[in-house]
Amino acid sequence: MRIIIEDVLTVTMNDSKDIGIYTIVIDEGKISLLAREPYKVKKIKDDIVIGGKDRIALPGFINGHIHSDITLARGLGDGLTLYEQDNDSFVSRKQWFNRELDREARYYSKLLQYVEAVKGGTAFICDVPFWHHDDDLVEPFKEIGVMGAVVLDFRRNFLTGEVIDKKEYLSSARYIKEHGYIPIVEGPAEEHYEQELLNLIKTWAEELDTLIQMHLAETTWRIDITQKKYGKTPVRYLHDVGFLNSRVIGSHGVYIDREELGILKKTGARIINCPVAEMKISDGIAPVSEFISNNIPLGIGTDGALWNDSADMFAEMKSLMLLQRVSKGAASCDAYSCLHAATRGGARVFGLEKELGSIEPGKRACITLIDYMKPHIVPIYHGSQSNVLQNIVSCARASDVSTVIIDGNIIVEDGALRTINEQKLIRKCQEMGSTKFKNMS
Numbered sequence: 001m002r003i004i005i006e007d008v009l010t011v012t013m014n015d016s017k018d019i020g021i022y023t024i025v026i027d028e029g030k031i032s033l034l035a036r037e038p039y040k041v042k043k044i045k046d047d048i049v050i051g052g053k054d055r056i057a058l059p060g061f062i063n064g065h066i067h068s069d070i071t072l073a074r075g076l077g078d079g080l081t082l083y084e085q086d087n088d089s090f091v092s093r094k095q096w097f098n099r100e101l102d103r104e105a106r107y108y109s110k111l112l113q114y115v116e117a118v119k120g121g122t123a124f125i126c127d128v129p130f131w132h133h134d135d136d137l138v139e140p141f142k143e144i145g146v147m148g149a150v151v152l153d154f155r156r157n158f159l160t161g162e163v164i165d166k167k168e169y170l171s172s173a174r175y176i177k178e179h180g181y182i183p184i185v186e187g188p189a190e191e192h193y194e195q196e197l198l199n200l201i202k203t204w205a206e207e208l209d210t211l212i213q214m215h216l217a218e219t220t221w222r223i224d225i226t227q228k229k230y231g232k233t234p235v236r237y238l239h240d241v242g243f244l245n246s247r248v249i250g251s252h253g254v255y256i257d258r259e260e261l262g263i264l265k266k267t268g269a270r271i272i273n274c275p276v277a278e279m280k281i282s283d284g285i286a287p288v289s290e291f292i293s294n295n296i297p298l299g300i301g302t303d304g305a306l307w308n309d310s311a312d313m314f315a316e317m318k319s320l321m322l323l324q325r326v327s328k329g330a331a332s333c334d335a336y337s338c339l340h341a342a343t344r345g346g347a348r349v350f351g352l353e354k355e356l357g358s359i360e361p362g363k364r365a366c367i368t369l370i371d372y373m374k375p376h377i378v379p380i381y382h383g384s385q386s387n388v389l390q391n392i393v394s395c396a397r398a399s400d401v402s403t404v405i406i407d408g409n410i411i412v413e414d415g416a417l418r419t420i421n422e423q424k425l426i427r428k429c430q431e432m433g434s435t436k437f438k439n440m441s
Contacts, residue, residue: 018394030408061313061342067303070109073433091306112426123366156372184212274303
């Protein structure tokens with residue numbers, strides 16, 4: 001059964017940066033045809049036809065860093081920096097709500113965050129759960145119908161620091177892979193840098209032939225830790241001990257200097273930036289424009305509750321652009337670069353650039369349609385002058401998404417989720433979250 005999207009304004013994100021009116025044909029989960037107007041596809045029985053009038057087609061977003069299992073803790077910890085949350089606040093005293101966020105709560109937290117993300121045009125989520133031991137890491141992806149990766153902590157519980165047995169860890173990772181998702185090894189934060197542990201992480205990633213994701217140079221207080229302990233910044237230390245390579249994804253990357261940009265470029269390391277979170281908890285402003293000019297693989301993520309409280313990739317794109325402009329000038333970061341980070345750049349970070357990130361024949365069909373006939377978006381035009389990219393990044397919102405196709409399956413249609421009962425989930429999460437947190441002491 002084919003899906004045909006007719007005569008839709010398409011931002012392909014291909015090498016030529018083509019934008020125009022196209023007909024897109026999806027067959028067996030892949031894009032089989034991308035044809036400029038006035039091409040007409042000969043319909044066959046059972047074809048699903050979606051009209052492209054008043055719509056913009058984009059590649060499905062790639063959310064490169066999200067902590068979904070604490071979504072029910074939304075709104076808590078506001079006004080606290082990461083240091084304060086981690087060291088001396090009710091968040092740390094409550095042990096990151098470990099008791100409140102039991103296995104059932106974590107499961108519903110994931111579903112809730114995935115629904116929000118997918119309805120906002122996200123096709124791929126890299127999830128970094130706080131607690132993954134004994135949790136069902138695959139089923140929430142399956143229930144919602146979203147593609148993704150799971151970053152597996154090397155600890156059974158980060159609160160105790162107990163390292164998981166290698167056999168058990170590799171078994172969990174292979175289970176994820178067998179079900180069509182990507183297992184990623186989690187690297188330590190700066191306060192846990194030890195040569196023996198880094199060697200262990202590197203070995204596990206090599207054995208699984210997968211990536212490593214770690215929080216990197218996010219805050220000044222964590223940089224101070226490695227400076228005092230090793231006399232080096234995190235990037236320099238990881239490079240000097242031979243850890244930094246093309247498997248490594250650094251989350252945030254806020255405090256990276258010019259020499260370190262060269263190290264990242266030389267080693268092939270990748271960056272996922274989370275601009276909204278970095279504003280909310282006062283991390284700082286990452287050198288995004290320099291990542292781009294140095295061709296360092298760059299994606300964006302939404303982080304999670306306590307640091308962002310949202311999974312809106314439109315907000316991330318706009319924030320990415322505005323943070324660079326307010327700190328480095330109005331021309332320092334354009335709309336295309338922001339959309340690239342949310343799509344093709346994210347695919348590159350996860351080694352999926354041949355499968356995802358652009359609308360091209362042969363790629364997996366992950367496509368988001370935006371209804372642009374809204375007072376906050378129109379007019380839209382593309383000719384000798386074009387405002388399409390700018391209006392997507394500056395004006396569009398997650399609520400403007402009308403259709404989401406993931407791996408050739410229509411997951412969102414006319415703004416409604418097709419895979420689960422969304423209202424039932426929302427009611428369940430409202431009841432559960434209110435009960436657990438309303439009178440928490």
